[in-house]
Amino acid sequence: MNGNTTLTTRETTDEKQTGTPFAPQTDEDVAAMLEAIGVSDVDELFDIPDAVRFDESFDIDAGSEQTVVRELTETLERNDAPIEFLGRGHYAHHVPSLVDHISLRSEFITSYTQYQPEITQGFLQVLFEYQSLLVELTGLEIANCSMYDAATALGEAATLADRVRETTGDRILVPDYIRAERRDVLENYVAGADLVVEELPADDGVTTPEILEEAIDDDVVMTYLESPTTDGVLEEHLEEIGEIVSAHDGMFCLGTDPVALALLRSPADVGVDVVVGDASVLGMGPSYGMGLGLFACREAYLRQVPGRLVGASRDDDGNRAFTLTLQTREQHIRRERATSNICTNQAWVALRAAIHAASLGPSGLVSLAKRCHRLAEQTASRLEEIEGVSAPVRDRHHFREFRARVDDANAVATAIEANGFAIHVVDEETVQICVSDRNEHRIDELVDAFTEVVN
Amino acid sequence: MQRHTQAIWNDDDSEGYEPLLSERNLETVEVDDTDLPDHLTRDSLKLPELSEPELARHYTRLSQMNYGIDSGPYPLGSCTMKYNPKFTEDIASLPSAAVHPDRDEASVQGTLQIYHELQDYLARIGGMDAVTLQPPAGAAGEFAGILIAQAYHEDNGEGEQRSEVIVPTSAHGTNFASAALAGYDVVELPEDDDGRVDLEALSAAAGDSTAALMLTNPNTLGLFERNIEEIATIVHDAGGLMYYDGANLNALLGRARPGDMGFDIMHYNVHKTFATPHGGGGPGAGPVGVSEQLESFLPNPQVRERDGEYELFEPERSIGKVHGAMGNWLVLLKAHAYISRLGGDGLRDASAKAVLNANYLASQIDLKIPFEPFHHEFVASAGDRDAADFAKRMLDYGVHPPTTKWPENVPEALMTEPTEAESKTSLDQLAEAFGAVAADEPSALEDAPKATSAKRIDQTSAAREPQLSWHQLESR
Numbered sequence: 026m027n028g029n030t031t032l033t034t035r036e037t038t039d040e041k042q043t044g045t046p047f048a049p050q051t052d053e054d055v056a057a058m059l060e061a062i063g064v065s066d067v068d069e070l071f072d073i074p075d076a077v078r079f080d081e082s083f084d085i086d087a088g089s090e091q092t093v094v095r096e097l098t099e100t101l102e103r104n105d106a107p108i109e110f111l112g113r114g115h116y117a118h119h120v121p122s123l124v125d126h127i128s129l130r131s132e133f134i135t136s137y138t139q140y141q142p143e144i145t146q147g148f149l150q151v152l153f154e155y156q157s158l159l160v161e162l163t164g165l166e167i168a169n170c171s172m173y174d175a176a177t178a179l180g181e182a183a184t185l186a187d188r189v190r191e192t193t194g195d196r197i198l199v200p201d202y203i204r205a206e207r208r209d210v211l212e213n214y215v216a217g218a219d220l221v222v223e224e225l226p227a228d229d230g231v232t233t234p235e236i237l238e239e240a241i242d243d244d245v246v247m248t249y250l251e252s253p254t255t256d257g258v259l260e261e262h263l264e265e266i267g268e269i270v271s272a273h274d275g276m277f278c279l280g281t282d283p284v285a286l287a288l289l290r291s292p293a294d295v296g297v298d299v300v301v302g303d304a305s306v307l308g309m310g311p312s313y314g315m316g317l318g319l320f321a322c323r324e325a326y327l328r329q330v331p332g333r334l335v336g337a338s339r340d341d342d343g344n345r346a347f348t349l350t351l352q353t354r355e356q357h358i359r360r361e362r363a364t365s366n367i368c369t370n371q372a373w374v375a376l377r378a379a380i381h382a383a384s385l386g387p388s389g390l391v392s393l394a395k396r397c398h399r400l401a402e403q404t405a406s407r408l409e410e411i412e413g414v415s416a417p418v419r420d421r422h423h424f425r426e427f428r429a430r431v432d433d434a435n436a437v438a439t440a441i442e443a444n445g446f447a448i449h450v451v452d453e454e455t456v457q458i459c460v461s462d463r464n465e466h467r468i469d470e471l472v473d474a475f476t477e478v479v480n
Numbered sequence: 481m482q483r484h485t486q487a488i489w490n491d492d493d494s495e496g497y498e499p500l501l502s503e504r505n506l507e508t509v510e511v512d513d514t515d516l517p518d519h520l521t522r523d524s525l526k527l528p529e530l531s532e533p534e535l536a537r538h539y540t541r542l543s544q545m546n547y548g549i550d551s552g553p554y555p556l557g558s559c560t561m562k563y564n565p566k567f568t569e570d571i572a573s574l575p576s577a578a579v580h581p582d583r584d585e586a587s588v589q590g591t592l593q594i595y596h597e598l599q600d601y602l603a604r605i606g607g608m609d610a611v612t613l614q615p616p617a618g619a620a621g622e623f624a625g626i627l628i629a630q631a632y633h634e635d636n637g638e639g640e641q642r643s644e645v646i647v648p649t650s651a652h653g654t655n656f657a658s659a660a661l662a663g664y665d666v667v668e669l670p671e672d673d674d675g676r677v678d679l680e681a682l683s684a685a686a687g688d689s690t691a692a693l694m695l696t697n698p699n700t701l702g703l704f705e706r707n708i709e710e711i712a713t714i715v716h717d718a719g720g721l722m723y724y725d726g727a728n729l730n731a732l733l734g735r736a737r738p739g740d741m742g743f744d745i746m747h748y749n750v751h752k753t754f755a756t757p758h759g760g761g762g763p764g765a766g767p768v769g770v771s772e773q774l775e776s777f778l779p780n781p782q783v784r785e786r787d788g789e790y791e792l793f794e795p796e797r798s799i800g801k802v803h804g805a806m807g808n809w810l811v812l813l814k815a816h817a818y819i820s821r822l823g824g825d826g827l828r829d830a831s832a833k834a835v836l837n838a839n840y841l842a843s844q845i846d847l848k849i850p851f852e853p854f855h856h857e858f859v860a861s862a863g864d865r866d867a868a869d870f871a872k873r874m875l876d877y878g879v880h881p882p883t884t885k886w887p888e889n890v891p892e893a894l895m896t897e898p899t900e901a902e903s904k905t906s907l908d909q910l911a912e913a914f915g916a917v918a919a920d921e922p923s924a925l926e927d928a929p930k931a932t933s934a935k936r937i938d939q940t941s942a943a944r945e946p947q948l949s950w951h952q953l954e955s956r
């Protein structure tokens with residue numbers, strides 16, 4: 026179909042729009058450009074054999090900015106707007122306004138990966154500050170500037186373990202409280218290396234040294250635990266567990282998040298080798314699971330780390346300047362021998378998390394973390410007072426969330442939802458409730474709703 | 481020529497340009513009164529403590545030392561740095577889009593409807609039968625796609641036997657790495673002298689052990705693989721599948737579809753083709769489309785419609801998951817907004833102008849472009865100049881340089897993709913920058929850049945003595 030395509034220029038009224046409104050060429054420009062190239066029609070520039078040319082239309086309508094905004098706003102209004110008491114590995118806190126205003130500056134959001142560091146010092150420095158934040162929180166020496174999410178970061182940790190471990194082995198241990206989605210992703214990441222994922226049972230929500238001793242042997246490449254766990258419980262024996270893992274020459278990987286870490290003992294201190302998790306608990310509101318893969322590890326693994334690293338160096342004027350570094354680990358140089366296939370990452374989410382953390386400062390971070398712990402324990406005790414509710418189910422320390430036992434979890438959750446609150450149903454008799462600074466002001470109402478619904 | 485000098489914030493009291501937050505005010509906060517046992521909690525936390533006005537200034541200054549699409553031309557080949565329409569950010573910021581991933585299907589019908597519509601849009605655009613939106617970037621899409629190919633071969637009892645993935649030498653690094661992550665041996669396929677797939681080499685490489693061929697089309701030289709039908713026949717006859725790397729789809733919108741070319745699996749690069757911002761490296765999204773025979777292997781869950789209601793379901797032989805939730809939802813939402821804004825004709829027009837812009841820019845540049853006819857991008861050679869130095873000098877002329885030193889079949893490659901979003905004036909400015917650098921003394925290239933906030937950065941010592949946090953800066 027070598028027909029004459031008229032290149033339509035940007036129109037000022039929407040009814041007339043047939044081309045893209047985001048290309049600036051005028052009709053005169055197009056004519057001059059075609060002439061300079063030496064063709065009479067843009068179709069001549071396409072070297073596509075007839076047999077595979079597409080002659081039809083996609084049958085997708087164009088819309089004005091106003092129309093598209095209205096339509097998508099209306100579609101999104103089909104989402105209910107309950108107050109979410111939801112967590113289980115996906116958390117959000119109040120995001121300071123500064124984060125939106127700064128992160129949406131177009132110099133930041135419309136830039137590419139910093140392959141030309143001399144004109145991208147700004148983003149590089151924020152990523153360097155993000156890495157430093159994670160180094161402080163985890164106690165580990167190295168943090169990369171992001172993986173996709175907690176699940177893929179866990180997958181990357183497992184392939185790292187497989188690469189750095191001196192002896193062979195094919196077992197990966199994960200806790201039974203792990204989110205099924207994370208385990209599924211992990212299984213895909215390790216299948217290529219023929220590793221097998223096995224579950225560790227927990228004792229009332231916590232992993233004990235005895236449980237691990239029972240399961241571990243020298244074939245275990247990596248042991249993964251979470252604290253807080255997907256159930257909201259704080260693990261209590263990480264130090265002993267770290268010793269056991271290390272005695273078997275395995276890697277100890279911990280899933281956690283930067284807010285919890287402001288309160289918890291630093292993972293490096295208890296023998297953790299790699300920390301993964303979702304760092305978008307800072308910087309992002311609920312985003313349907315769009316995350317920020319936290320990845321930090323010991324310096325010994327430096328040359329095997331997946332993902333991008335920002336380092337400090339000097340420029341020709343002798344000033345300190347930042348750049349992506351150790352790129353020989355990465356796919357664009359090492360190809361099939363790269364430490365990961367990741368290219369595009371979650372840099373802008375990391376920028377948001379860094380700004381959020383800076384806004385809180387150390388005192389703000391610590392007090393937010395304390396609040397997450399206190400609120401969970403207090404809310405559980407208040408629910409415990411309601412007849413027909415037993416909370417928390419686990420006699421453990423909690424962070425942000427806890428489980429409660431009721432007669433009929435589905436019925437309770439449905440009735441609670443009718444009151445405008447969303448909570449998790451874990452099984453027929455168990456619900457899970459996540460409290461934080463975002464929903465704190467509605468806890469009284471949630472407790473009232475529980476009282477009403479259960480009685 | 482319009483010259484550009486980047487903002488420079490230089491602090492005499494600090495080692496660098498804008499001081500690090502840690503250099504401004506680092507405070508140690510004791511962690512006590514926690515009512516948790518001591519062995520569970522930390523003693524203290526040491527981080528920067530600054531007020532909001534100070535932070536606003538810190539980050540604003542940093543943003544002024546950062547170059548984005550809105551700053552000027554950004555012709556990075558293979559990256560499709562097109563304009564990111566602002567209205568899409570407004571939609572992504574709507575409170576109704578802020579939902580938790582464990583919400584009941586019934587209570588997130590709007591979100592699921594948008595997933596469903598976008599799946600459908602992308603299927604039409606790619607000529608595919610079904611689409612998953614789960615992969616969070618192009619490389620994750622490749623990984624998902626290769627896992628789908630693997631599951632298909634396993635289903636046919638050929639999982640063990642088909643242990644190889646064929647990848648052209650000029651392909652992007654992620655193709656090799658994604659295939660390797662899925663456990664495949666990578667077989668490298670040389671290009672012929674025309675810069676396209678060498679059919680004889682392909683015939684020799686394809687066989688009983690071939691799981692898939694991964695191909696970009698137009699390829700990384702911007703050339704359309706004219707023999708695409710024969711390529712597909714060779715691979716299919718050998719029992720392998722055809723994988724399309726969608727990084728270069730911006731060249732073909734509305735003119736050719738991977739599904740019609742014989743591809744069984746493809747990924748879309750939403751942050752390239754569909755104008756979602758690159759965000760300084762991410763987040764993006766890498767949806768994957770498949771032909772009907774592969775639909776049941778798609779990741780879990782998929783979205784389907786029943787009588788106007790949307791629900792999640794697990795495809796029968798699903799590969800499982802490649803992301804902990806439903807991918808980068810807010811990015812997907814922006815892509816939906818962009819496609820809805822342009823419509824089919826707008827997308828076709830975008831490709832036409834992207835190809836027009838690349839060809840016009842090439843016509844105004846006095847460097848050798850060994851491979852033609854190219855589409856949305858071309859690869860010029862810096863000749864006897866070092867391509868990396870050439871790029872550094874371009875920074876002094878106020879433009880972002882092209883991608884350098886890739887693909888390798890062009891010596892000192894300058895891979896250039898202006899996209900449809902550059903005006904003729906801006907392309908002329910770019911061409912002038914190319915010309916000026918080509919005419920500069922060699923020393924000007926070696927000493928460049930001079931007009932940027934930081935001068936040439938020492939990469940060697942950055943890698944030799946890595947300093948990856950402010951802690952390491954202090955201790956070394």
Ligand SMILES: Cc1ncc(COP(=O)(O)O)c(C=O)c1O
Pocket residue numbers: 367368369558559617618619620651652654655696700725727728749764766
């Ligand atoms: C040709 C090609 N393939 C694949 C990719 C990988 O995509 P992503 O960066 O989204 O993972 C890129 C992007 O840089 C590319 O240019």
